[in-house]
Amino acid sequence: MYKGYVRLWYEPQIWEPHGLQIEDSLLDLGKRRLKNMDEAGIDMQVLSLSTPGCEQFGATRGMALSRKTNEELHKAINKYPDRFIGLAALAPQSPEEAARELERAVKELGLKGAKINSHIRGSYLDEKKYWPIFEAAESLDVPVFLHPNTPNPSTIKPYLDHGFALAGPAWGFGAEAALQAMRLIYSGIFDKYPGLKIILGHLGEGLIFWMYRLDFSFKRPWMEEEVRPRIKRMPSEYIRDNFYVNTSGMHSVPAFLSVYLELGADHMMFAADYPYENSGEAARFIEEIPASNIDKEKIQHSVAEKLFKLA
Amino acid sequence: MYKGYVRLWYEPQIWEPHGLQIEDSLLDLGKRRLKNMDEAGIDMQVLSLSTPGCEQFGATRGMALSRKTNEELHKAINKYPDRFIGLAALAPQSPEEAARELERAVKELGLKGAKINSHIRGSYLDEKKYWPIFEAAESLDVPVFLHPNTPNPSTIKPYLDHGFALAGPAWGFGAEAALQAMRLIYSGIFDKYPGLKIILGHLGEGLIFWMYRLDFSFKRPWMEEEVRPRIKRMPSEYIRDNFYVNTSGMHSVPAFLSVYLELGADHMMFAADYPYENSGEAARFIEEIPASNIDKEKIQHSVAEKLFKLA
Numbered sequence: 001m002y003k004g005y006v007r008l009w010y011e012p013q014i015w016e017p018h019g020l021q022i023e024d025s026l027l028d029l030g031k032r033r034l035k036n037m038d039e040a041g042i043d044m045q046v047l048s049l050s051t052p053g054c055e056q057f058g059a060t061r062g063m064a065l066s067r068k069t070n071e072e073l074h075k076a077i078n079k080y081p082d083r084f085i086g087l088a089a090l091a092p093q094s095p096e097e098a099a100r101e102l103e104r105a106v107k108e109l110g111l112k113g114a115k116i117n118s119h120i121r122g123s124y125l126d127e128k129k130y131w132p133i134f135e136a137a138e139s140l141d142v143p144v145f146l147h148p149n150t151p152n153p154s155t156i157k158p159y160l161d162h163g164f165a166l167a168g169p170a171w172g173f174g175a176e177a178a179l180q181a182m183r184l185i186y187s188g189i190f191d192k193y194p195g196l197k198i199i200l201g202h203l204g205e206g207l208i209f210w211m212y213r214l215d216f217s218f219k220r221p222w223m224e225e226e227v228r229p230r231i232k233r234m235p236s237e238y239i240r241d242n243f244y245v246n247t248s249g250m251h252s253v254p255a256f257l258s259v260y261l262e263l264g265a266d267h268m269m270f271a272a273d274y275p276y277e278n279s280g281e282a283a284r285f286i287e288e289i290p291a292s293n294i295d296k297e298k299i300q301h302s303v304a305e306k307l308f309k310l311a
Numbered sequence: 312m313y314k315g316y317v318r319l320w321y322e323p324q325i326w327e328p329h330g331l332q333i334e335d336s337l338l339d340l341g342k343r344r345l346k347n348m349d350e351a352g353i354d355m356q357v358l359s360l361s362t363p364g365c366e367q368f369g370a371t372r373g374m375a376l377s378r379k380t381n382e383e384l385h386k387a388i389n390k391y392p393d394r395f396i397g398l399a400a401l402a403p404q405s406p407e408e409a410a411r412e413l414e415r416a417v418k419e420l421g422l423k424g425a426k427i428n429s430h431i432r433g434s435y436l437d438e439k440k441y442w443p444i445f446e447a448a449e450s451l452d453v454p455v456f457l458h459p460n461t462p463n464p465s466t467i468k469p470y471l472d473h474g475f476a477l478a479g480p481a482w483g484f485g486a487e488a489a490l491q492a493m494r495l496i497y498s499g500i501f502d503k504y505p506g507l508k509i510i511l512g513h514l515g516e517g518l519i520f521w522m523y524r525l526d527f528s529f530k531r532p533w534m535e536e537e538v539r540p541r542i543k544r545m546p547s548e549y550i551r552d553n554f555y556v557n558t559s560g561m562h563s564v565p566a567f568l569s570v571y572l573e574l575g576a577d578h579m580m581f582a583a584d585y586p587y588e589n590s591g592e593a594a595r596f597i598e599e600i601p602a603s604n605i606d607k608e609k610i611q612h613s614v615a616e617k618l619f620k621l622a
Contacts, residue, residue, distance in 0.1 A: 124469060155466040158435060158490060162497035165528035165539040170546070171493050174521065175486060179469060182482050186473035202524065209520040210485065212563035213513065217476035228476040235481070252523035258569035 025275035026050050029076035033274070034083060040279035042272060043301070044082070046308070047073055048115040049089040052149050055120050062091030066101055074109040085308055087115040087145055095129050099136035106140045112308040113142035113199075118149035118176050125180055126187035134189055134196050143197040143244065143307055146180060148173035148205065169249065169276075178205040181243070182214075186229040190238045197242060197307065201271060203252075204245035208259045211236045239263075244307060246271035247299070251285040265295035269304045336586035337361050340387035344585070345394060351590035353583060354612070355393070357619070358384055359426040360400040362460050366431050373402030377412055385420040396619055398426040398456055406440050410447040417451045423619040424453035424510075429460035429487050436491055437498035445500055445507050454508040454555065454618055457491060459484035459516065466490075480560065480587075489516040492554070493525075497540040501549045508553060508618065512582065514563075515556035519570045522547045550574075555618060557582035558610070562596040576606035580615045 025032060029047065037045055049069050054062040066089045073086040088105035090098040105111040114137060116125060125146070137144050150167045151159055159167035159175075166172055181200060190196060200207065207214070214235040217228040231238075245259060248271035260268065270286050272279040286300055305311045336343065340358065348356055360380050365373040377400045384397040399416035401409040416422040425448060427436060436457070448455050461478045462470055470478035470486075477483055492511060501507060511518065518525070525546040528539040542549075556570060559582035571579065581597050583590040597611055616622045 124472075126473075152469060154468055157465055158463060158494065161435075162437075162494065162540040163538055166493055166497055168528070168538075170525055170527040171490075171521070174524070175490070179482075179486070182477055183469065183473065186477055206517045206520055209514075209517055209566050209569065210482070212561060212566060213485070214481055216481040216560075217479065227474055227479075229473040249527075250523060252573070254569040254572035255520050255523060257572065258520065258565040261565035261568065262563070 022275050029072075029084075030079070034080065036274060036279050037083065040272065040283045042279060042283060044310075045084055045272075045274065046087060046112070046304075047076060047084050048087040048145065048147075049073075051117040051147055053115070053117045053147075054089050054091040055093070055117050055149075057091070057093075059091060059093040059097075062093050063097050063101070065089070066091040066098070070101065070105045070109055070111060073111060077110065085310065086111045087113045090114050090116060090133065092116060092120045092125070092130050092133055095132050099132040102133060102136045102142075103140060106142055113137070113144060115145040115147055117147045118180050119152040122153045124152070124183050126183040126189060131189065131192070134193055137197075138193040138195045141195065141309075143199050145199040145201070146177055146184075147201060148177035151176040152179075174202055174205045177201070178207050181205065181207055182235070185235050185238050186231065188229065188231045190242050191232045194242075197244060199244045199246060199269075199307075201246050201248040201273070203247060203250040203255050203259045204239075204243070204263070207239060207243075208245065208262050209255075211239060211262050214239070240267070243267065244269060244303070247282070247286065248273035249277050251277075251281060253289065256285075256289055260289075260291060260295075265291065265298040266303060268299045269307070270300050333586050340383075340395075341390070345391065347585060347590050348394065351583065351594045353590060353594060355621075356395055356583075356585065357398060357423070357615075358387060358395050359398040359456065359458075360384075362428040362458055364426070364428045364458075365400050365402040366404070366428050366460075368402070368404075370402060370404040370408075373404050374408050374412070376400070377402040377409070381412065381416045381420055381422060384422060388421065396621065397422045398424045401425050401427060401444065403427060403431045403436070403441050403444055406443050410443040413444060413447045413453075414451060417453055424448065424455060426456040426458055428458045429491050430463040433464045435463070435494050437494040437500060442500065442503070445504055448508070449504040449506045452506065452620075454510050456510040456512070457488055457495075458512060459488035462487040463490075485513055485516045488512070489518050492516065492518055493546070496546050496549050497542065499540065499542045501553050502543045505553075508555060510555045510557060510580075510618075512557050512559040512584070514558055514561040514566050514570045515550075515554070515574070518550060518554075519556065519573050520566075522550065522573050525550070551578070554578065555580060555614070558593070558597065559584035560588050562588075562592060564600065567596075567600055571600075571602060571606075576602065576609040577614060579610045580618070581611050 054066040069089040077084045077086050088102055088111045090101060092098045102114050150156060151172045156167055159172045218234040244267045246269040272282040365377040380400040388395045388397050399413055399422045401413060403409045413425050461467060462483045467478055470483045529545040555578045557580040583593040597607060
């Protein structure tokens, strides 16, 4: 087991009884969840296995859990098809099998894409061995939600010296997911699979704030190729074309505005981050953002409907 | 020598001839620099030793270089006292001596604070052994500019797999400086030295974008103290009170707005990042930001005049 891989990302005894309440909410795929959605005015929810997911196990166990999860998702969605869609859980430890499972999940189980929880037992998603998964996603024309996890074991040490919180949602989650996204961009994967779509949570994990500076090495012709990767476009261009961000857990108007002005509503989606955040607060946040009603509707549902092919 | 510590943060042969042109500009403390300021409409400039600074050497050599640098700064400033002020170079490897050097630099050489280039040969600034430096800064009522460097050697590996650029200004610089800042906050150093003032570059190294979420563990009473550090206030409160950010290298209106709306003009300062960025472009950026003239003046000069006690 890697650090951060103990029952969600925390140790259960620390967060009792609230950790268990969250777990109960996660496991309920019916009335409790629908009631929360109704109260917040949320019509549809995207279901997915919570972090750290199947990525934490050995390949065989991970794959078995991935298949079982996707079948459970399929059942829950079939029960309330007008309220739920789902993203497949994968076990990228077995890349070829994971690619086939994504295909099965989309074609046979009706799931709308995949969710991957950042690093795979310490290795990065841009490693070539994982590319069959992204090839399958592009070929199926479904997005991959790159969800955070605690930092890669090789970098986590400085996040743990002052209490575990710095490794979690307050900082390490975003640091890890953003580094993964940057590595994907630098790896050239979007040149190989130009139709690949990546979803980032938390208003883009900080990537959009840095958009101007991400191109630093690419706007300076005197920075030769030994320094920067051999990719065809500038990082910001891949982000604009290949990335979608959601608003999970970031009910901040200043942060929202920076992403909205940089990326535009066509690549932004509402997310409640249920049950970790308050769904009603999340929904009200979008109601009150300084944006046109057309853009609010895009963020609230139209972009997701198009991306997940619901219309 | 640590990675990233080879002549500035790059290897000279890679960036010829432009690396050498930058070096020439860095070393000139007279006409060439003043001409650039005049052309951009910049009245005063804060001089400091460029990253990675004295932090890369052994304690004895580092201290000697620190003293020499500060004396050189003093001379250059005395030559053009209405155009230059300076921040002391320190060698925190020798914390007590560095604290005394800061005192000498402020009291005897007229420097206005200190600049520290992130990690000290791989160790973090929040380690208790470095606190005498921050104690001195608080006692002298001068700010410490926490400047980025390439990531700490213990975390740098994943930044180096696709060309060196990810470890530099395009990503790693900010990741490292922000982690340092978060560790300072989590360490409780601002409870011990509540008057301590930290300057961050690049519009706050991403910290301000995350402001809402930085308090994640602190707004949830059920997250007990085993998870989060025992500090008196929420991270965002320390940032609001103890941090100043400058606009170096971030000529982005969306990013600017998020920081401006979150932090306010009273803690923001113009920076040109000479000679790494174009001073004229940096100055024009502030002229054109969507903010009141009063706030522009604060950002252009008033906040710095107050912080560095120039008025």
